[in-house]
Each structure stands twice: as C-alpha cells, then as structure tokens.
Amino acid sequence: MSLIDALNWRYAVKKMNGQPVEQEKVDKIIAAAHLAPTSSGLQPFKVIVVTNQELKEKIAPIAFNQSQVIDSSHLLIFAANENYTEEGIDNVFNRMNTERGLPLDATDAYKAQLKGMILSRTAEENFNHAARQAYIGFGIAIAEAALLKVDATPMEGFNGPALDELLGLDKKGLRSVTLLPLGNRDEAGDWLVNLKKVRSPKEEFLIEYK
DSSP states (O other), X not given: OOHHHHHHHOOOOSOBOOOOOOHHXXXXXXXXXXXXXXXXXXXXXXXXEEOOHHHHHHHHHHTTTOHHHHHOSEEEXXXXXXXXXXXXXXXXXXXXXXXXXXOXXXXXXXXXXXXXXXXXXXXXXXXXXXXXXXXXXXXXXXXXXXXXXXXXOOBOOSOHHHHHHHHXXXXXXXXXXXXXXXXXXXXXXXXXXXXXXXXXXXXXXXXOOO
C-alpha cells in the first residue's frame, strides 16, 4: 500500500473497540517518530507510551472524556522540552560526533552558532520551537500507523498542565503537546467510519509559482 492509499484509508477514529494492537506494529510507529527529522538533529521531544488501563482512565477526564483514550490499545503522548540548554545541545553533538567517528570538536563552529541563536531566545520561544519538532514526529507516526493499518486519532483536546502534573512531566522539563491513541476502529459504533474523506479542492490548496 502506498502512503497516499494509506492516508485515504485512515481517518480520525471516533470510537475504538478496545482490542490490542500488535506490539511489533506499535514499535514501528514509535521508531518512525524516533527517526523523524528535527531542527539540527536536536530531537527536543519525548514519546510517552501508556498501556496501564487505570492510568488511561485517569487521563480520560483530562482529555475531555474522549473515549479513544480509554479504548485505545496504546496511548502515545508527545511531550516537548520546556527549553533548550547548553548541556543538552552539547550532549547531542557529542553523541553525534562519537557515533560518526569524528573528533568531539568537529562541529564546534556550528554548535557555537546554534547556541548563540537558541540560547538567546526566551524559554517560551524555545518551547514553541521544540513543540513544532514534536509535531513532525507526530505526523510521521500517524503516517506509519496508516501504512500498518493501525487506527490512530490525533488529539490536541486535553488539559496540558493537568496531564503534565499527573505524569510528573514538569519535573522532567517536559510539556505535553499532543495525544495519539492507537487502536482498532469500532465500525458498529463509530459514526464517522463510512463517511467520505473531504479535503479542500487542490486548486484552493496548492499555490504554484512557475
């Protein structure tokens, strides 16, 4: 199945049936998010996987009682770094150079330029930048799920600070950005399952300069 075919198959499932998704498929979806491109390779986000049913039930009211949270097989939470730090940037480039067999100082000039730009910004500006990187991984995870015929429902509708407090993310320097329940559609109970996928006409969507 091509990616276009997979994206035509997928939709934002409104009702899941609670059946488990094979762990091998979940691992591939997480691997896709892990391999997502990020600005300067900094990967300023984490993916949190929740399978504990009691915890999902605690998260549900934080997510406005959307049933997919409870009925999902795996609930993925994308959480971005609250800020960038000099130590964190150093760690990324030290790992990169070590694994590539390069001297640790091989990227010093670029790293200094990067630090000058990033560390001069406010924490909120840096969080917003990190969140945009998380969204890249989020989108790629959705695409991989579609290719594997795993249903996934992208969610921004939740109380981020409450979720962060519940999971202790604030103590880890993280803020939740998006939720991605993974599961299997309940075809009998989902009002959206048989409705046509609708997008804006291509001539409205696409702007070309030739």
